[in-house]
Amino acid sequence: MSDMKGERHVEWLRPLTPGAGPRYMQIADLIARAVQTGELAVGDQIPSQRWLATQLGVDLTTVTRAYTEARNRGLISSFSGRGSFVAGVGEAGDEMRIDLSMNTPPQPASGSMGDALKLAIDEVLARQGIEAMSAYQDTWSGASIVQAGRAWLRPAVGAMAGQQELIVCAGTQAAIFSLLQSRTQRGDAVLAEPLTYPGFLLTAQQLGLRVVALEVDQDGVLPDAIERSHRETGAQVIYLNPTLQNPTASTMPEHRREAIGAMLRKLGMTLIEDDPYRYLLNDAPPPIVTYEGGERAYYLTSLSKCLWPSLRTSFVLLPRQHDAAMLQDALRASSMGCSLLLTAVAEHWMRSGQARHLMLDIQREVRARQTLARNLLPKDVNAHPTGLHLWMTLPAHWNRQLFALALEQQGVLVACSDAFSVDANPVDAVRLSVGGARSQTDLAHALQRIATLLREDRRRGVRAIV
Ligand SMILES: Cc1ncc(COP(=O)(O)O)c(C=O)c1O
Structure with a gap:
């Protein structure tokens, strides 16, 4: 071993695990873990990049990337001519939290979204110039992003x-906000799945709407239940998320979509079909709107889940009779529309084929993460091999909130069923999102903690209370 100071402090070094995500991330995770466990203290020098590359049998560029990642996480500081030193534990402590509570896509399997973004921004600015990006877009109807969206x-x-x-x-x-605002009045009933997207519930609450939970079976909402609730409550609007439903991860089969489309046509109801997860799947049945025929159905899809949430770019296909100006006015009133730069990036990616390429890479990463989950969690968890989330009903000895709290104490965040439930007192279940973990190694740690906790019965050993 060299006598350089940092190279004596290598007890924290472990072999990298093949197939457990990018190697530079694994190295950064090793540093993070060593800081958390105290194997590395603030001010400790860490080995030179060249030495570490030789020890781990990886390219020097992999270690350079790992050190950049560790610096970005606030774990180390580097000084030219002196080397790299552990910078702090505060941020590193946060880093050790593994957040499975938010449905975000992971970084693509073979690269970083940051690199793709830098290239796209350079390309967009070179082609269109900063002036074109320095305005507000007043109307989008003729914009070229709309043409790209149609192809998408x-x-x-x-x-x-x-x-x-x-x-x-x-x-x-x-x-969702603008549509509900323009299609409903305060006090109206709106129909939805009994467990649904929290952003929809929040909007309904803000607008003073009454969300009515529909009866479901294993294929999703029952068409007869829509008819019954429509007659009982007078609801004219229904919100559904039929593909990789958030939170249950179920996908409504084709025959049910067809039956719901026909029922909505018969009742003359307005459908808001929210389909942000569709492009993660290769086998999703056609949207309900295709069966409804586009009479009164709005079809919403987003780039947030299959590419990157910060693009803030999504599309709404309007029903035949809808006046586009009405929705555009509502969107203008609330947000002055979209960011020109971000939609230009989205358009560039869609037109150049990069969006598909990134999406396939994200899908590949998600598939690897879902495989980890399948191997580590009980078999009855509901998930799709390329879906961002899993829905896990808890064993009878666990209450959802205590389970989430116990996990949080171990540094793992999950989302409880309460966040998604139309009615109070939902089933004891949690949603786990595989994209939020920084790496597959982190995800595996979190899943192991979850699997262990599931087996623990905290009721055992409780004193009798009289
Ligand atoms: C069903 C559903 N719809 C919409 C969204 C939000 O999409 P966007 O990022 O395009 O606003 C989410 C985010 O979790 C979601 O799960």
């Missing part, structure tokens, strides 16, 4: 993508 939507909705008005929004959440 075609695999999902077929010819409808070219026949009906398409609007670009700064995220689906903004579209």
Whole structure:
């Protein structure tokens, strides 16, 4: 061993695990873990990059990337001519938290979204100039992003993508808010799945709407239940998320979509079909809107889940009779539309094929993460091999909130069923999102903690209370 100071402090070094995510991330994780466990203290020198590369049998560039990652996480500081030193434990402590509570896509399997973004911004600025990016976009109807969006939507909705008005929004959440605001009045009932997307519940609450939970079976919402609730409550609007449903991870089969489409046509109800997860799947059935025929159905899709949430770019396909200006006015009133720079990046990625490429890479990473989950968690967890989340009903000895709290104390965050439930007192279940963990190694640690906790019965050993 060299006598350089940092190279004597290597007890924290472990062999890298093949297939457990990018190697530079694994090295950064090793440093983070060593800081958390106290194997490395603030001020300790860490080995030279060249030495570490030789020890681990990796390229020097891999270690350089790992040190950049560790610096970005606030774990180390580097000084030219002197080397790299442990910088702090405060941020490193946060780093050790593994957040499975948010449904975000992971970094693509073979690279970083940051690198792709830098290239895209350079390209967009070189081609269009900063002046073009320095304005507000007043109307999007003729914009070239809309044409790119139509091509993007075609695999999902077929010819409808070219026949009906398409609007670009700064995220689906903004579209849900504006649509509900323009289609309902305070006090109205709106129908939805009993467990549904929290952003929809929040909007309904803000607008003073009454969300009515529909009866479901293993295939999703029952068409007869829609008819019954429509007659009982007078609801004119229904919100559904039929593909990789958030939070249950279920995908409604084709026959049910067809039956719901026919029922909505019969009742003349307005459908808001929220489909942000579709492009993660290669086998999703056609959207309900294709069966409803685009009479009164809005089809919403987003780039947030299949590419990157910070793009804040989503599309709304309007029903035939809808006046596009009404929704555009509502969006303008709330947010002045989208970011020109971000939609230009999205358009560049869609037109150049980079969006598909990144999406396949994200899908590959998600598949590896879902495989980890399948191997480490009980078999009855509901998930799709390329879905961002899993839905786990807890064993009878666990209450959802105590389970989430016990996990949080071990540094793992998950989302409880309460966040998604229309009614109080939902089933004891949690949603686990595989994209939020920084690496597959982190995810594996979190899943192991979850699997261990599931087996623990905290009721045992409780004193009798009289
Ligand atoms: C069902 C559903 N719809 C919409 C969104 C938000 O999409 P966006 O980022 O486009 O606003 C989410 C985010 O979790 C979601 O799960």
